[in-house]
Amino acid sequence: MHGSGERHQRxxxxxxxxxCGCAVAVFVIGLVVALVVVQATxxxxxxxxxxxxxxxxxxxxxxxxxxxxxxxxxxxxxxFSLPFVMEVALLSDQPPDENGEPxxxxxxxxxxxxxxxxxxxxxxxxxFFEGRTNDPRALRSSGINVRVREVIARGEVDxxxxxxxxxxxxxxxxxxxxxxxxxxGITTLILIECxxxxxLRMGIWFAEVDETDLDFVEQVQAASAGATTRTxxxxxxxxxxxxxxxxxxxxxxxxxxDGAAIAELLEPLRPCA
Numbered sequence: 306m307h308g309s310g311e312r313h314q315r316x317x318x319x320x321x322x323x324x325c326g327c328a329v330a331v332f333v334i335g336l337v338v339a340l341v342v343v344q345a346t347x348x349x350x351x352x353x354x355x356x357x358x359x360x361x362x363x364x365x366x367x368x369x370x371x372x373x374x375x376x377x378x379x380x381x382x383x384x385f386s387l388p389f390v391m392e393v394a395l396l397s398d399q400p401p402d403e404n405g406e407p408x409x410x411x412x413x414x415x416x417x418x419x420x421x422x423x424x425x426x427x428x429x430x431x432x433f434f435e436g437r438t439n440d441p442r443a444l445r446s447s448g449i450n451v452r453v454r455e456v457i458a459r460g461e462v463d464x465x466x467x468x469x470x471x472x473x474x475x476x477x478x479x480x481x482x483x484x485x486x487x488x489x490g491i492t493t494l495i496l497i498e499c500x501x502x503x504x505l506r507m508g509i510w511f512a513e514v515d516e517t518d519l520d521f522v523e524q525v526q527a528a529s530a531g532a533t534t535r536t537x538x539x540x541x542x543x544x545x546x547x548x549x550x551x552x553x554x555x556x557x558x559x560x561x562x563d564g565a566a567i568a569e570l571l572e573p574l575r576p577c578a
Contacts (some may be wrong), residue, residue: 348355359405369394371416372573379415379493382407383393383485392419394570400482413512419446420504427498430505434459434473434496441475441494447505451494457557460564462571470577471498476562481509490514493561499577506576508560 359381367373368383371391375381379396386392396415399408404469415480435457441451455478462472473496480489488511557563 334441335506357405359401362407366394366396369419371578374573376573377417380407382409385484390421392570393417395484395486402411413510414486414488416484416509416511416534417574417576418447418449418484418505418507420502420505421577423447426505427496427502430496431473434475434494438476440556444494444507449480449507449509450482451492452479453477457562458532458564459493460567462564462568464571464577465574468575468577471500472496472571473498474564474567476557478514481511484510488513489512491561492571495567496578497576508571510567510570510573512561520544 339525355532360403361413362384364384365384366375369384369386371483375396378398380398380400382395382397386395394417396417397408397410398409400415403424421478423446426443426446430441432438433441433443439453439456441453443453457476457478458471462474464470474493476491476493477488480490481487481494486509491512491514493510495510497506497508559566561567
């Protein structure tokens, strides 16, 4: 009789297990949301503190760039870190004001981004950096919007004696918009590869250009149309803002389209170390 009673004992309804599972799922989701909110609040407070403290702002920028020092002539505007998701550092050519607050760039700036790579993004980007296409559409999935009007030059930076990073760059006349920064002028996209496909590392070095400066625009157009370029240090402009044209030769020395200047800018950075 006892065994028969056990066989006839009512079993727990499947709906109870479903309800328990839903409750656990709701709890886990709520916990994750709470952790995200706490993390975001903490990051917002850190960012607010750094906006008022130049020393803290520089320290955070150096941590993001993995650099012992910042590139010469550049000052941190903003750095942001979301662990395992995104690292951002924005540098300006202007020092902080008398209150220690960061100032936007006047002529040049540098933006560094490190984020999760999506799908075959790096392979698609390599086609752009190798010159097989002039459309960097693969960046759009990461929120980096680039408009290429004219490609000026492509090149690579040899880092074999530093951190072993494989660095390719494309200088172009055009605009970009990413991570709250935007510029229109001479923009150099820099792809930094560290031997892994899970992380996308990009640098964007940009110089503002006045489109009403017809002489400068004509020089850019001449270079993109195939004019000979050179990097001799003797032909910089008086204010150092743009290339000088002599005997039909466009000189990009010291600009974001100069390979030597790009290598010098990146020298303090160790993104792959």
